Amino acid sequence: MNDAAILGRPLFDTPITRLFGIRHPILCGGLMWLADARYVAAAVNAGGMGFITARTFPDLDVFRDELRRCAELTQGKPFGVNLFISGRPEENAVLDRYIDVLAEEGVRFIETAGNTPEAYLPRLKQAGCKVIHKVSAVRHGLRAEKAGVDALAIVGQECGGHPGLQFVGTMVQGALAARQFRVPFALGGGIGCGQQLVAALGLGADAVVLGSRMTVATEIWAHEDYKRKVLETGEGDSRLVMASFRNTYRCLDNAAARAVAELEAAGERDFARYLPHVRGTNAKAAYTTGDWEQGILSMGQSAAFADAIKPVAEIFAEILWDATAARDRFDGLRPQAAAADTAAIASSAAAGGR
Template sequence: MTPADHALQTPLTDRFGLRLPVVAGGLMWLADADYCAAAAKAGFLPFLTAASLPEPADLKAEIGRCREMAEGQPLGVNVSMLPKLVPGEKTEDVFRLIVDEGIDVVETSGRNPEPYVPLLKAAGVTIIHKVPSVRFAEKAQSVGVDMVAIVGAECGGHPGMDLIGSFVNLGLAERRLTIPWLIGGGIGTGAQIVAALACGAAGVVMGTRFLAAAELPAHQGYKDALVAAGERDTALTMQSVRNTIRTLRNETTETVARLERENPEIGIDALMPHVAGKIGREAYRTGDVSRGMLSAGQALGLLERSEGFAEIAKTLEAEALTALARLRP
């Protein structure tokens, strides 16, 4: 694939043959083979989430299934590492499996990927390291990653502790980085893609924009709830345990926020009965979004309907071309 306009051609589209300079960031429990294959065929760069498939045989099987469905389009694997290495962690094993399976791009996050860079580089794997602000992107650049993805405070999931907005990250990245970089957090339109490229980005990361995709493996009631939500319907919690998360506002976020206000030293063990991932997974299964930490960003305000990836790509491309036309005489 090639972009419809040369202005949309970037190091990201060149490297992976994309229709649009858009990464469909890894979504925990949701970015499976069906989702990723549909995103790939629509012209985006998708990532299976390794943490959703902790058994090596399951991850290997899902890679094979996605590769078959994607019909030759590019596919990556997201490896979300814990902030600190813990006994029994199998991160290196996951990377070795990725290499053995011939995956040519990974999206890493959570901590410094430096220990795994030689392994991945030796296999020709492109490393896109995802960070919450430019200062971490500078560190990633210094250890040899190929690209960085900077997700601002508006993003769903984990925006970090700095809470720097995407527009400020755009300006800082242009000044401080020399490797290709992507911007995420609050991105949901084709015009925003053009704005990011104008600021020097090689592309954008989208997550929330795809949460109502027809191919997303979640109950339609969950997707309908997100479409009905707006940019003011998210909440930031878990700052007390230095693991800030932006999620859909619901009963769980209200409870967690109250507990954190009442006891700023509460600790993760006391919060876990409310924030455990298995609670959120029920929302994906049943469509009941009243409970669970359901990652979603302020781009909810830009989510207008549930549709397939092919239609999403058409919309984003048309919006980008309209924005480019506004800039030209």
């Protein structure tokens, strides 16, 4: 079987593959500045789901054009939009306008993240959208579930971006979420290979959500020097910053992150001192120029799985090959003796024995 064949045939059927109408339980989460039409369409065309990061396009006309470009690239197959809900209400005024545009353009799948999506759910539902809300703690997921989201994503502390405040690992998040969530859920944080996909499904998740592993995809527009840096980044090379502001990021260990860490270690509380290092536009500049020393560049432990710059479809195929191997491994672990015992019991029962 070749890559096209493994991509074309579903390996797993879950409530999330059915919710999004996708072949594979692989979601590509929003990536600020990076998740544009080309990347998201590549994820959709490879059989997963992707989310265009709305806040990357502050001009609503440009946002609308991006949605149209994605619809063209997927040849009409549905795709998603990521809406990040800020803790600062003044930054959320724009969300209603994004929702107007995405509803007009027929977008039906939304990944919300950050603060609770409660205030936006009635409008999104009215527009016929399915909403998956991403959280870093089970209790936040339970609140969103009560508010009526269709699905949840939960990330562990290994993740790139916002790991939350409690730093609970992905294995623990997944098993606890499976016990407590009623809606389908995706698991993320440090996931970058197919063995982990099977482990996530084994824990009870219905899909995985990927971020860091995908930043080296060919379809990500960022400068090659940035992608080369990610290729060199191992599982222990990311850094946690801004925990002192209760807004933790896991990011590349670069000059900007080290400057922020020094300010935090010195007990600095004046945000103005941090701003030159944490401004979002610095990250955009880093992706544009390849100067990865500037900006807080979200990056998690799964950067360790990034081995080459290659198309999204090849990364997905690799994950699915590994997932097949992981499934086979489970089959191979069935104790032969137990299987023989079971057969003997069955035949003795059939012969009237006990």
